[in-house]
Amino acid sequence: GNPLTLRETALVLADKIAPQGTGTDAVIEAMNGKDAWEFARGFKGQINEVFIRKLQYQVTKNTVCRIQGEYRDSHVGISGSEWKPPKPQEVPVQMKKLCQEYSQKRKLLHPVELAGWIHNRLVQIHPFTDGNGRTSRLVLNWILMKNRFPPIIIYVKNKQEYYSMIEAGDAGEEKPFANFLAKQLVEQYTFRKEETGE
Structure with a gap:
């Protein structure tokens, strides 16, 4: 993950000030994250x-990423x-199938389940x-926002659980990741209510 704190990220984005000792990569990643977020929201x-x-182009532009905005051409x-x-030659077929399945599943699944499903499939395909x-x-957060949920932030304290839930998805268990997302939403609603009194 990015080593910048929330405050440091805010300084980079608002004032274009890089904290002392911060590498260029972290600053570019933060700026790209903002651009990608704005692109997704629009x-x-x-x-x-x-x-x-x-989206992938937005998060990797101006970085050392060899292929930006296109599918990978090598094993990862x-x-x-x-x-x-x-395998790289299977990625375009897998991505086409993912988008077709999304079109069907968006009519059947709850938005939190749908967001978890597509997140896990993208991580499994690893197209870039x-x-x-x-x-x-x-993509996960775009689905949530489109369905009037707030975006989910994966905090450092939840990172290990996040990875464990991805592994459960790799094993074919979709529910644990959806439950993890629901728990994150509840935590973030609770935090917002405590902070704002709303």
Whole structure:
């Protein structure tokens, strides 16, 4: 993850001030995150391959990522996971299938379940050389926002549980990740209520 604190990120985004000792990569990643977030918020269509590729471009532009906005052309692994993503030549077919399945599932699943499902599928396919996690979380949050839920923030304290829930998804268990997302929503509603009194 990005080493910037919330306050440091705010300084980078609002005032273009990089904290002393902060690497350029962290600053670029924060700025790209803002651009990607704004791009996602402005998107009015349905999830499709072009949208997902454009999100990945937004999170990786101006970085060392070799391929931006296009699917990977090499094998990748997922650090800390036994899951083996598909071969690069299988990625376009898998992504087309993902978008077709999304069109069907969006009519059947609760938005939180749908967001969890597509996040896990994107992480499993790992369609890009870099930015897969950030892109998956943006798609997840886009679905939540489109359905009038607030975006979910995965806090550092919940990072291990987040990875465990992804592994459950890799094993074919979708419910644990949806439950994790629901728990995050409740925590964030509670936090907002405590902070604002609303």
